Amino acid sequence: MSQFEHPDRLRPEREVTVDDVRQLMGASTPHFALQLRERIRRLIRGLPADHPARVEGEREIARLESIAFHGEVRGTPEQPGMRTLASVDDAA
Template identity: 55%
Template sequence: MSEAERPDRRAQGTAVSIDDIRELTGAATPHFAQQVRNRVAKLIAPLPADSTARRFGEAEIVRLTELARSGEVRGTAAQDGMPGMPSTAIPR
């Protein structure tokens, strides 16, 4: 995944919407969370501090940062006699 953004989304005078941010972040996986986070940061950088899209983007940046650090939780508890899968998270 590239950190490049669609040119039309970054064009002068184009309003950034919450849907634009959701389009970027909706299907983010731990593997790509940092790249997506950087794309969102570049997208919202020119927005004013009181922008709804900027506040949403900042919240998504926090979520993506945590996703990149902790991985995702999936599956069920280990079956009898089977050890659980180790965490992908870096011990803190």
């Protein structure tokens, strides 16, 4: 995933909406979480703290950071052959 953003979404005169944030969130997986976080961060930059799109964006940024660092889980000890990878679990 690139850092490319749809040009219309970042026009200064265009009002950022919650739907804009949700469109970016739709593709959120651990693999792309940090790239999406940056795109959302850029989108909501400059919005007032109480703006609905900023509130939604900050909530999504927190979720993306969580899945980026803790998102890959490969089973439990009860599931043989499905060990959690060491890269996402210090105990593995």
